[in-house]
Amino acid sequence: MSQVVRKISCIVCPMGCSGEVTLENGEFKTATGYTCKRGSDYAKLEVTSPKRMLTTTVRVRDGELNLLPVASDKPLPKNKVLPAARCLAGVQVVAPIKEGDIIYENILDLGVNIIATRDLAKR
Amino acid sequence: MNKQLFDVVIIGGGPAGLAAAHSAKLNGAKKILIIERDRELGGILQQCIHNGFGLHRFQQELTGPGYAQRYIQLVKEHPEIEVLLDTMVLQVNKDKTVIAVNPKQGVFEVQGEAIVFTMGCRERTRGAIRIPGKRPAGVFTAGAAQRMVNMEGYLPGKKIVILGSGDIGLIMARRLTLEGADVQAVLEIMPYSNGLTRNIVQCLDDYNIPLHLAHTIIAIHGQERVTGVTCAKVDANMKPIAGTEFDIECDCVLLSVGLIPENELSEEVGIALDAKTNGPIVDQRRQTSIPGFFAAGNVVHVHDLVDFVSEEGEIAGKYAALFAQSKLPENYRTLHVMAENAIRTVVPQKIALDHVSLDAVRLFMRVGKPEENLMVEVTGAGEKVLASKRLPIAKPGEMIVLEIPIDKFADAGDSIAVTTRQVVKA
Numbered sequence: 001m002s003q004v005v006r007k008i009s010c011i012v013c014p015m016g017c018s019g020e021v022t023l024e025n026g027e028f029k030t031a032t033g034y035t036c037k038r039g040s041d042y043a044k045l046e047v048t049s050p051k052r053m054l055t056t057t058v059r060v061r062d063g064e065l066n067l068l069p070v071a072s073d074k075p076l077p078k079n080k081v082l083p084a085a086r087c088l089a090g091v092q093v094v095a096p097i098k099e100g101d102i103i104y105e106n107i108l109d110l111g112v113n114i115i116a117t118r119d120l121a122k123r
Numbered sequence: 124m125n126k127q128l129f130d131v132v133i134i135g136g137g138p139a140g141l142a143a144a145h146s147a148k149l150n151g152a153k154k155i156l157i158i159e160r161d162r163e164l165g166g167i168l169q170q171c172i173h174n175g176f177g178l179h180r181f182q183q184e185l186t187g188p189g190y191a192q193r194y195i196q197l198v199k200e201h202p203e204i205e206v207l208l209d210t211m212v213l214q215v216n217k218d219k220t221v222i223a224v225n226p227k228q229g230v231f232e233v234q235g236e237a238i239v240f241t242m243g244c245r246e247r248t249r250g251a252i253r254i255p256g257k258r259p260a261g262v263f264t265a266g267a268a269q270r271m272v273n274m275e276g277y278l279p280g281k282k283i284v285i286l287g288s289g290d291i292g293l294i295m296a297r298r299l300t301l302e303g304a305d306v307q308a309v310l311e312i313m314p315y316s317n318g319l320t321r322n323i324v325q326c327l328d329d330y331n332i333p334l335h336l337a338h339t340i341i342a343i344h345g346q347e348r349v350t351g352v353t354c355a356k357v358d359a360n361m362k363p364i365a366g367t368e369f370d371i372e373c374d375c376v377l378l379s380v381g382l383i384p385e386n387e388l389s390e391e392v393g394i395a396l397d398a399k400t401n402g403p404i405v406d407q408r409r410q411t412s413i414p415g416f417f418a419a420g421n422v423v424h425v426h427d428l429v430d431f432v433s434e435e436g437e438i439a440g441k442y443a444a445l446f447a448q449s450k451l452p453e454n455y456r457t458l459h460v461m462a463e464n465a466i467r468t469v470v471p472q473k474i475a476l477d478h479v480s481l482d483a484v485r486l487f488m489r490v491g492k493p494e495e496n497l498m499v500e501v502t503g504a505g506e507k508v509l510a511s512k513r514l515p516i517a518k519p520g521e522m523i524v525l526e527i528p529i530d531k532f533a534d535a536g537d538s539i540a541v542t543t544r545q546v547v548k549a
C-alpha cells in the first residue's frame with residue numbers, strides 16, 4: 001500500500017490556509033489543516049481532478065489588432081491547459097469578431113470551446 | 124483658436140474614466156469629453172487578458188477586455204459623451220483649460236467646468252530600484268512585457284527571471300509559460316508575497332516555477348543582451364547576505380516592483396498629494412484640494428480590484444457633474460482621516476460634511492505588512508468608535524473596506540482615526 005501526503009494551499013478565501021491531503025493508492029483519504037469544509041473540499045478536488053480556466057490569445061488577420069484575447073468556456077483539466085495553449089498558438093482567425101464567438105470548438109476533444117473575450121473590428 | 128466648452132473633461136479612458144463619464148451623464152452633465160492617448164478605450168484592462176475581473180459588479184468572472192467592453196458599450200450609448208482617441212493631454216491649468224495634442228488637430232485647447240483625473244498609474248523601473256550592472260537589452264517592466272505578449276504578439280525573451288511577486292509578476296510567469304517561454308524563477312525581496320494565494324498556486328505551483336522569498340537580484344550580466352543574473356538572499360534590512368549568491372542563466376529580466384500613480388498633470392496644477400499613496404488627497408466625493416478638480420482609480424491609489432476602480436469613477440463623475448451644474452452642496456466642515464498603527468494608507472483622506480448628502484462613506488485602506496487577528500476601528504472625538512471590523516488576516520495586497528453612515532460624522536470632531544489593535548483568536 002502506498003501512502004502519499006501532499007501540501008495544498010486553499011485558494012477559496014483570503015485566509016489562504018495551508019493543509020495536507022493524504023492519498024492511499026492514489027485515492028483520497030484525509031485532509032487536515034483547513035479551517036473550514038470548503039477548504040477540505042477544494043483540497044480533495046485539487047488532488048483528484050484539478051481544473052483550470054485557460055486564457056490566451058490567437059492571431060488575427062485583417063483586424064484592428066493583431067491578437068484576439070480568448071478564454072475557455074469552462075475549466076479544463078489542469079494538465080491540458082498547456083497543451084491547449086500550444087494548440088491555440090497555431091490558430092489564426094479573420095476579423096471582424098464578436099465577443100462570445102466560438103474560436104475553436106471542442107479543443108483536444110475535452111468538450112470545451114474556446115471563445116473570444118472581446119469584439120474586434122476589421123481594419 | 125475657438126476652444127470647445129464641456130461640463131466635464133475626463134483625462135484617461137480606462138475603467139475609472141469610463142465609469143466617471145457614464146455617471147456624469149446620469150447626474151445631469153450635458154457635454155462630457157473623455158481624452159485618451161491610446162488608440163482605444165479601456166486602459167490597462169485591454170492587456171489583462173486573464174480572468175478574475177468583475178466578480179462584484181457583474182457577478183461573473185470576466186477577462187480584462189470583457190470588462191472594458193461592457194463599460195465602453197455603456198459610454199457609446201450616450202451622445203452626450205464625446206471621445207478623443209490618440210490624444211495626449213499635455214497640461215491642465217487652474218482655470219480648467221486642458222491642452223492636448225493629436226495627429227489630426229495638432230495642439231489644441233478645451234475648457235471644462237469640472238475636470239476628472241483618471242490617468243491610472245505607471246510602473247516603477249530599474250532606475251527606481253537600482254540594480255547594478257550594464258544596461259543590456261532584455262530588461263523590461265512586467266506590464267510592458269504584458270502588452271508585448273498580449274497585444275503585439277511577441278515574446279520579450281525565452282528564458283526569463285521575474286523580480287517581484289505581486290500579481291502582475293505572477294500572472295506574467297504563467298502567461299509566458301503558456302506562450303512557450305521558460306520561466307526560471309520569481310524572486311521577492313520581502314519575506315512574503317503580495318500576490319493572491321490563488322495566483323501563487325495557479326501561476327507558479329502549477330508550472331513548477333520556483334518562488335524565492337527574501338531574495339533579490341544583485342547583478343544583471345551581459346554586454347548587448349542579458350545573459351544571466353546573480354541573486355542573493357537578503358537579511359531583515361533587505362541587505363544581500365554574503366555567501367548566499369547564486370547565478371541564473373536567462374535572456375530576459377522582468378521587473379514587477381510596484382506601481383506609482385501617474386500625477387504629473389495633477390501636480391503641475393498644484394493639487395496636494397498624499398505622500399503615502401502618491402495620489403491626490405481627496406474627500407469622499409473624490410474632489411481634490413482644488414475645487415472642481417476630481418480624481419479616481421489608480422491615479423488616487425493603486426487598486427487591485429477593477430470593481431472598486433469603477434465605483435470610484437462613478438463617485439468622481441457624479442460630483443464633477445454636480446459641480447459643473449453648481450449643484451455641489453455647501454460644506455460646513457471638513458474632517459481629516461488619519462491612518463494609524465497597522466494601517467498605512469486610507470482613501471478618502473478627508474470627509475466633507477454638508478446638510479443634504481445621505482450617501483454612506485466607504486473608507487478604502489491598506490495595511491503596511493501582513494497581519495493576523497486584527498481589529499480595525501474608526502474613532503472620532505473622545506475615542507468614540509464609529510465603525511469596526513475584525514479581520515483574521517490582512518495583507519498589503521488586499522484593500523480593506525469599511526462603510527460608515529454619514530450622520531455618524533456629525534459629532535466626530537475635526538478628525539477621525541483609523542486604528543488597529545491585536546485581538547486574541549476566537
Ligand SMILES: Cc1cc2nc3c(=O)[nH]c(=O)nc-3n(C[C@H](O)[C@H](O)[C@H](O)COP(=O)(O)OP(=O)(O)OC[C@H]3O[C@@H](n4cnc5c(N)ncnc54)[C@H](O)[C@@H]3O)c2cc1C
Nearest residue numbers: 135137138139160166167211212242243420421427428429
Ligand atoms: C497588470 C495588471 C493586472 C491586473 N489584474 C487585475 C485582476 O485580475 N482583477 C482585477 O479586478 N483588477 C486587476 N487589476 C487592477 C485594475 O485593472 C486596474 O486597477 C484598473 O484597470 C485601473 O483603472 P484606471 O482607469 O485607474 O487606470 P488605467 O486602466 O491605467 O487607465 C488610465 C488611462 O489613462 C490614459 N492616460 C494616462 N495619461 C494620459 C494623458 N496624459 N492623456 C491622455 N490619456 C492618458 C492611459 O492611456 C490609460 O488608458 C490589474 C492591474 C494591472 C496593472
Ligand code: SF4
Nearest residue numbers: 010012013016017039
Ligand atoms: S480552508 Fe476555509 S478558511 Fe481556509 S482558506 Fe480555505 S475557505 Fe478560507
